[in-house]
Each structure stands twice: as C-alpha cells, then as structure tokens.
Amino acid sequence: MTRKQRRLTLIGLAGIVLASALGLVLYALSDGITFFTSPSDVLATPPSPEQRIRLGGLVEQGSIVKETGGIVRFAVTDGKATVPARYVGILPDLFREGQGVVAEGKVDANGLFEADTVLAKHDETYMPKEVVEALKKSGEWRPEDGAAPEAVTQ
Amino acid sequence: MIVELGHYALVLALALALAGGTLPLWGALRNDTRLMAVASTTAVAQFILVALSFAALTYAYVVSDFSVLNVVQNSHSLKPMIYKISGVWGNHEGSMLLWVLILVLFGALVALFSANLPLRLKALVLSVQAWIGAAFLIFILISSNPFLRLHPVPFEGRDLNPLLQDVGLAIHPPLLYLGYVGCSISFAFAIAALIDGRIDAAWARWVRPWTLAAWGFLTLGIAMGSYWAYYELGWGGWWFWDPVENASFMPWLSATALLHSAIVMEKREALKIWTILLAILTFSLSLLGTFLVRSGVLTSVHAFATDPTRGIFILIILCIFIGGAFSLFAARAGTLSQGGLFAPISREGALVLNNLLLTAACATVLVGTLYPLALEALTGEKISVGAPFFDMTFGPMMVPLLIAVPFGPFLAWKRGDIVAAGQRLLFAFGAAMAVMILGLALMGTPAALALFGVALSVWLMVGSISEIAFRVKLGRASLAESWRRGAGLPRSAWGTAVAHFGVGVTVLGVVGATAWNSEEIATLKPGEAMSIGAYSVTMDGFVPLSASNYTGTAVRFTVREGGNVVATMEPEKRLYTVPNTPTTEAAIKTFGFSQLYVSLGDIGTDGATVVRIYWKTLVTLIWIGALIMTAGGALSLSDRRLRVGAPKPARRAVPVPAE
Numbered sequence: 001m002t003r004k005q006r007r008l009t010l011i012g013l014a015g016i017v018l019a020s021a022l023g024l025v026l027y028a029l030s031d032g033i034t035f036f037t038s039p040s041d042v043l044a045t046p047p048s049p050e051q052r053i054r055l056g057g058l059v060e061q062g063s064i065v066k067e068t069g070g071i072v073r074f075a076v077t078d079g080k081a082t083v084p085a086r087y088v089g090i091l092p093d094l095f096r097e098g099q100g101v102v103a104e105g106k107v108d109a110n111g112l113f114e115a116d117t118v119l120a121k122h123d124e125t126y127m128p129k130e131v132v133e134a135l136k137k138s139g140e141w142r143p144e145d146g147a148a149p150e151a152v153t154q
Numbered sequence: 155m156i157v158e159l160g161h162y163a164l165v166l167a168l169a170l171a172l173a174g175g176t177l178p179l180w181g182a183l184r185n186d187t188r189l190m191a192v193a194s195t196t197a198v199a200q201f202i203l204v205a206l207s208f209a210a211l212t213y214a215y216v217v218s219d220f221s222v223l224n225v226v227q228n229s230h231s232l233k234p235m236i237y238k239i240s241g242v243w244g245n246h247e248g249s250m251l252l253w254v255l256i257l258v259l260f261g262a263l264v265a266l267f268s269a270n271l272p273l274r275l276k277a278l279v280l281s282v283q284a285w286i287g288a289a290f291l292i293f294i295l296i297s298s299n300p301f302l303r304l305h306p307v308p309f310e311g312r313d314l315n316p317l318l319q320d321v322g323l324a325i326h327p328p329l330l331y332l333g334y335v336g337c338s339i340s341f342a343f344a345i346a347a348l349i350d351g352r353i354d355a356a357w358a359r360w361v362r363p364w365t366l367a368a369w370g371f372l373t374l375g376i377a378m379g380s381y382w383a384y385y386e387l388g389w390g391g392w393w394f395w396d397p398v399e400n401a402s403f404m405p406w407l408s409a410t411a412l413l414h415s416a417i418v419m420e421k422r423e424a425l426k427i428w429t430i431l432l433a434i435l436t437f438s439l440s441l442l443g444t445f446l447v448r449s450g451v452l453t454s455v456h457a458f459a460t461d462p463t464r465g466i467f468i469l470i471i472l473c474i475f476i477g478g479a480f481s482l483f484a485a486r487a488g489t490l491s492q493g494g495l496f497a498p499i500s501r502e503g504a505l506v507l508n509n510l511l512l513t514a515a516c517a518t519v520l521v522g523t524l525y526p527l528a529l530e531a532l533t534g535e536k537i538s539v540g541a542p543f544f545d546m547t548f549g550p551m552m553v554p555l556l557i558a559v560p561f562g563p564f565l566a567w568k569r570g571d572i573v574a575a576g577q578r579l580l581f582a583f584g585a586a587m588a589v590m591i592l593g594l595a596l597m598g599t600p601a602a603l604a605l606f607g608v609a610l611s612v613w614l615m616v617g618s619i620s621e622i623a624f625r626v627k628l629g630r631a632s633l634a635e636s637w638r639r640g641a642g643l644p645r646s647a648w649g650t651a652v653a654h655f656g657v658g659v660t661v662l663g664v665v666g667a668t669a670w671n672s673e674e675i676a677t678l679k680p681g682e683a684m685s686i687g688a689y690s691v692t693m694d695g696f697v698p699l700s701a702s703n704y705t706g707t708a709v710r711f712t713v714r715e716g717g718n719v720v721a722t723m724e725p726e727k728r729l730y731t732v733p734n735t736p737t738t739e740a741a742i743k744t745f746g747f748s749q750l751y752v753s754l755g756d757i758g759t760d761g762a763t764v765v766r767i768y769w770k771t772l773v774t775l776i777w778i779g780a781l782i783m784t785a786g787g788a789l790s791l792s793d794r795r796l797r798v799g800a801p802k803p804a805r806r807a808v809p810v811p812a813e
Contacts (some may be wrong), residue, residue: 013506018514033538090754094736
C-alpha cells in the first residue's frame with residue numbers, strides 16, 4: 001500500500017467517524033436538550049406536553065403540600081406568575097418555601113408541572129444563576145433581604 | 155508570622171518561576187549549558203517554596219487562625235481535624251494553591267528523576283513548566299490570595315460547606331489534580347519538541363510514563379468523585395453528565411487517546427504530529443476544565459464564591475497557553491519528519507481507530523458542555539444539556555470502540571491479519587453470544603439492549619483474557635511452560651490486558667446499574683416495612699445524633715431477606731450548627747457487587763418519614779473497573795522499558811523473572 005493510499009484510507013475513516021459524530025450531535029441537539037423557562041414564560045407560551053423544560057424560580061410561600069407516598073405539591077413563582085408543580089421523591093435538603101429552585105420536567109395539559117428532578121441550591125449563600133436572572137427579568141430580584149416576592153395569583 | 159512566611163514563599167516561588175522560565179529557554183536557544191542547567195535547580199526550589207507556602211496555610215487551618223480571611227470563611231474551631239486539613243483545598247484559593255503545588259511537584263520530579271534526558275530537552279520542558287507555574291502563581295497572588303489577613307479578628311469561623319465535610323474531600327481533589335496537572339508534563343514535552351524541531355521514538359518513551367501516571371491519577375480521581383457524589387448527594391446517581399464532571403472526563407478521554415498514540419510513536423515512529431497535537435489538546439482540556447470549574451461560569455458544588463475577575467484571569471491564561479501552543483504547532487508541525495508506513499489493518503491501524511473514536515467522543519462531550527454557554531452568550535437563550543444528549547452521542551461512539559478493543563492486541567504491527575485475530579477471539583465471541591442468548595431466553599426481548607451491554611462487557615473481559623492466554627500458550631503447552639511464558643511477558647502486555655479487562659468490568663457495572671436499577675419510595679412510621687426486590691426493609695426507630703459541629707437523627711432500618719435479618723442500616727439527617735444547613739447521609743449496604751441504598755426525606759412530627767430505597771445491580775463494578783484500569787496502568791508503568799532512567803533492555807536468553 002502506498003503512502004497515498006494509506007493516507008486516503010485514514011482520511012476516509014476519519015471522515016466517517018467525524019461525520020457520524022456530527023450527525024449524532026446535531027440529532028441530539030434537536031432532541032436531547034432542555035430549555036430553561038421562568039413561570040412567566042410558561043404561562044405566556046405553554047410548552048407542549050412532550051417538551052421537557054427546566055423551570056426556575058422561587059418556591060411560593062405556603063405552597064408546599066406533602067401527600068402520602070412521597071408526593072409533594074408546590075408552586076414555582078417569579079413574582080409575576082406562578083406555576084403549580086408536583087414531584088414524587090425526596091426533595092433536596094435546602095428545598096424550602098421562599099427559596100430558589102430549579103426543576104426539570106414537563107407541563108401537562110392542565111398546566112401542572114410534573115417535575116422529575118428538583119435541584120435546590122447547594123448552600124445558604126448560593127442561588128441558582130438562572131433563578132437570579134429570571135427574577136431580575138421579572139423585576140422581583142431583592143438580594144438584600146432574600147425574601148420571596150409576594151405570589152401573584154392568576 | 156507563619157502566614158506571612160507562606161505568603162512570602164509564594165512570591166519567591168513566582169520570582170523563581172520567572173527565572174526558571176526565561177533562563178533555560180534562553181540557554182537552549184543559545185546552546186549555553188550553564189543557563190540550561192539552571193532549570194533543574196529552579197524547578198526543585200519552586201517546589202520547596204510552594205510546599206512551604208502550602209504548609210503555612212495548612213498550619214493556619216490546623217490552629218484555626220481566624221485572622222486569616224480564608225480560614226474564617228471555610229473553617230470552624232469545632233470542625234474535626236481531618237476536615238480542617240482537607241478544608242485547606244475545599245475552597246477556591248486553597249484549591250488553586252494545591253493545583254500549583256502539584257504542578258511544581260511534577261516539575262521537581264522531572265528535574266530529579268530524568269538523568270538520562272538530554273539537557274536541552276530537559277531545559278525546554280522545565281521552562282514550559284515554569285511558565286505555567288508563573289501564570290498560576292500570578293493568578294493566585296493577584297486575585298485568589300489565601301493569605302489575606304482580616305481585621306478585626308472574628309471570634310469564630312463560618313465553617314465549611316457540610317457537603318464537603320467528608321473523607322472524599324481529602325482524597326478526590328488531590329487525585330484529580332495529580333491527573334489534571336500531570337497532563338502538563340506531556341504538554342511541556344510537546345512544546346519542547348516543537349521548539350527543538352526534533353522528535354523521535356525516545357521522546358515517546360520519555361513522555362509515556364508521565365502520561366500513564368497522570369492518566370492513572372485522573373482515572374482514580376474521577377472514579378472517587380463519582381462514588382462521592384453517589385453516596386453524598388443522596389440521589390443514588392453515579393454520573394450526572396454535569397459540566398463539572400465533563401470537565402474532568404474530557405482530559406481523561408484525550409489522555410487515553412494520547413497513551414495509545416504514544417505507543418505507536420514509540421514502537422513505529424508513526425503518528426508523530428498527531429501525538430504532539432494530542433498532548434497539547436489534553437492539557438488544553440485540563441486548563442479548560444480548570445476554567446469551567448473555577449471561574450464560576452457554572453454553578454455547582456465545585457464553584458466556590460465567584461468573582462468575575464478570576465474567570466477572566468483564567469480565561470487569559472487559557473488563551474495564552476492554548477493559543478500559543480497551537481500557533482507553535484501550526485508553525486512547526488510541518489517540519490517534523492514523517493513516520494513509518496502501515497496498512498489500515500494493523501496494530502497501528504487499530505490504535506488510530508481508537509484515537510479517532512476517543513477524540514470524536516471527546517468532541518461530542520465538549521460540544522454538549524460548551525454549547526449551552528455559547529448559546530447563552532450569543533442569544534441569551536438558556537438551555538441545559540443533560541443525560542439524554544450524552545446518551546445519544548457519547549454512547550453510540552463508544553460501542554464501535556469497545557467492539558474493536560479486543561482486536562487491537564491481536565493484530566501485528568505494520569500489517570495485521572484480521573481473520574486470524576477473529577479466530578483467536580472466537581471463544582470471547584462465543585461467550586458473549588452465549589450470555590446474550592441465555593439472557594434473552596430468561597428475560598425476553600425487552601432486556602435486549604441491556605443484554606447487548608452485558609455481552610459487550612463479556613466480550614471485553616474474555617477478550618482481554620484470551621490475549622494473555624494466547625500469548626502464554628494456555629492449554630497448548632504445559633502449565634509450567636505457560637507459567638514461565640506468563641512471567642516472561644512484558645509488564646506492559648499484562649498492563650494492557652488488565653486495563654482492558656477493567657473497561658469491561660466498568661461497562662458491566664454501568665449496564666447493571668442503569669438497566670436493573672429499582673427504586674421504591676414510601677412514607678413509613680416506626681414498625682412499618684416496605685419491600686424492594688428480594689428484601690424487606692423495616693423501620694425500627696429513631697436514634698439521636700450529636701457531634702462537635704452538627705446534631706441530627708438517624709433512622710434505624712432492619713433489612714430482611716426471606717425472613718432472616720441480613721443487615722441493619724442507619725441513614726441520617728444532620729443539621730450543621732454553624733451554617734445552619736441540613737444534610738442527608740444515605741446508608742449503603744453492599745450485597746455481592748450490588749448495593750442497597752437508603753435515603754431519607756422529611757421526618758414528620760408524628761414520626762412518619764419519607765424513605766427512598768434503591769437497589770443498584772452491580773453498581774460497585776463501575777468503580778472496581780476503574781481501579782482495575784488504574785492497576786493496569788500501574789503495571790504498564792512498572793515495565794522496565796518505560797522505567798524512567800532504565801537503559802534499553804538488552805536481549806536476553808532467559809526471560810525476566812517476575813518480581
């Protein structure tokens with residue numbers, strides 16, 4: 001095999017591998033990603049029931065209801081809008097009313113957010129960045145007191 | 155006083171790094187041996203000074219010197235001693251100091267243990283190391299100084315994030331940094347070769363042990379981090395495709411590729427330019443990882459208090475080193491001589507395939523990690539790229555690689571015979587097929603994908619055993635003869651087989667824990683029971699907990715299998731007093747290679763507690779496999795051919811006895 005043929009074989013192989021990697025990435029980027037949304041976004045343009053979203057905001061004061069079997073109902077608010085949510089499982093230790101939360105899941109036909117993953121902050125001083133920005137956008141960001149904005153009932 | 159000495163030692167180390175970066179480089183360009191010889195001295199002196207500085211900071215933590223801001227922010231006088239010490243690197247400033255300490259440690263090791271390295275190459279390597287050290291020392295002194303004093307002196311510290319108060323913190327960062335920063339050595343060798351314009355098989359022989367060592371530490375560090383997340387975070391997950399995990403996984407993939415391409419370069423003098431490129435890429439990915447984790451662009455448990463200037467600073471360092479290295483590469487790579495010829499079906503060809511798939515897989519991880527950051531910077535749109543993306547991209551890239559792995563060692567250099575290799579692997583293929591068919595018969599088609607994974611792991615494990623069996627003529631010669639041959643096999647051959655076996659073990663663990671993972675959640679009161687798989691778990695009652703810096707409650711569970719008590723488990727809820735933070739400690743019991751994992755939710759006023767139990771089939775194999783891979787790396791490292799300073803092995807009539 002000449003040097004030229006060898007090189008062509010190698011380039012061909014590399015081309016196949018790279019093309020398939022690129023194809024997989026493009027396919028996965030259209031399907032395997034999750035958009036970050038705030039409660040206002042959800043109410044303005046409700047996502048389709050198949051679409052996974054990442055919802056960020058504050059856990060509304062007085063909204064946590066614990067049912068049997070580890071079912072938890074709560075509401076996520078950004079001060080302008082509130083989305084009811086339901087989660088089955090163990091919540092993070094720092095999941096509290098009035099604190100920042102990011103949850104992943106889908107919004108069902110009735111507008112209930114079925115969360116399959118709930119992330120809370122890792123320590124007292126940390127607020128998820130997305131939540132901070134969502135709150136800033138809705139004009140409810142008050143870092144000095146850290147208190148939750150009053151919930152807006154729709 | 156001691157703290158000021160530490161600070162001063164750090165400034166001196168910077169001065170020495172600047173000298174060690176300039177003088178030997180000047181000497182190498184001017185062919186001045188006296189200037190080149192400076193490199194070793196400054197490298198060792200830098201290590202001593204940074205070690206002093208690190209010791210001073212550790213001292214401040216041990217005696218709880220609350221006049222130091224860093225200690226106040228991350229320590230507490232009542233914290234157990236082990237966490238006082240590991241807390242030194244449980245924060246941004248201290249972890250950067252550890253980073254630099256390991257960097258200069260590697261520099262000093264190169265200076266001390268490579269007597270047969272040509273002076274010029276050594277001077278160039280150490281000067282590149284010194285420049286990296288200088289950049290990070292400036293970074294520490296300007297924007298992340300751990301020695302800043304505080305006035306007035308507070309009476310008590312704010313304690314360390316409770317999630318980090320774990321023995322994992324004592325082990326995971328140092329191991330990971332040994333891996334991350336260890337990649338700087340192959341990077342320095344690559345840059346030195348480019349400056350020198352000369353590269354040969356000897357170069358690969360010097361680079362490989364350092365790469366192997368760094369790779370081994372990186373493997374252990376990642377595995378340790380994964381196990382830590384698994385038991386500490388209480389979600390029962392062992393890998394989240396979190397950007398911070400990816401930051402360490404990308405250099406690992408790239409270092410794995412580098413290890414393999416360096417073999418080709420050493421044996422056949424081929425793939426020179428590619429190997430150089432991989433060495434640069436690997437360290438670039440380590441720097442990128444440092445940037446992602448330390449700059450605060452990502453929010454995670456790893457991102458400590460964030461400060462935008464730090465991010466920009468690391469970004470500048472990143473651009474200078476990566477940009478500089480690639481410019482040098484572009485300018486000089488063409489001048490390097492071409493390597494040997496080989497047919498596509500050959501050992502070289504197999505290693506090229508390995509490299510292509512590993513780098514392509516690494517690229518998909520890179521896209522998944524950076525795409526959200528890029529998209530947010532460009533359009534302001536926020537997305538998260540999680541497990542589904544990586545399952546769809548990384549998974550399919552790994553399958554052909556894993557299928558190809560057992561073939562590699564059976565192919566001859568230059569021109570291999572794939573039919574002969576296939577024949578030698580018939581047994582492994584048969585074993586994999588037997589497992590698949592048996593599994594399908596027992597579990598039916600829904601389990602097909604998982605069974606394919608199991609078959610793949612059997613193929614890998616039996617395939618690597620087959621290679622050794624073939625080479626020692628197992629079954630074709632007397633046992634004594636096989637034993638003698640086995641002892642005579644080079645350690646690197648054993649290392650390859652062991653490491654590839656480890657890959658198979660990890661794959662089996664991943665498949666088991668993903669496909670046969672079951673999970674139950676219930677609200678229990680004392681005396682009530684729930685069942686998972688073959689086990690019944692009864693909640694017995696509460697046990698109050700009290701330690702120096704937390705209080706809490708443990709819940710005692712009795713695990714029964716067929717009515718017999720097999721274990722008791724006590725998951726905990728803790729409340730750390732100083733930061734007033736609650737944490738949950740899961741309880742884990744190992745049965746064979748599988749684990750039962752119990753985690754607690756809220757404890758109600760009437761004693762009703764939310765309990766989540768996972769059964770993780772074969773989960774421990776994930777980490778055991780990583781340990782086996784590392785053992786393979788260590789075996790290969792002990793090969794006399796690679797031992798630093800060892801002369802080329804002479805041909806011998808008698809095989810080398812096993813030590």
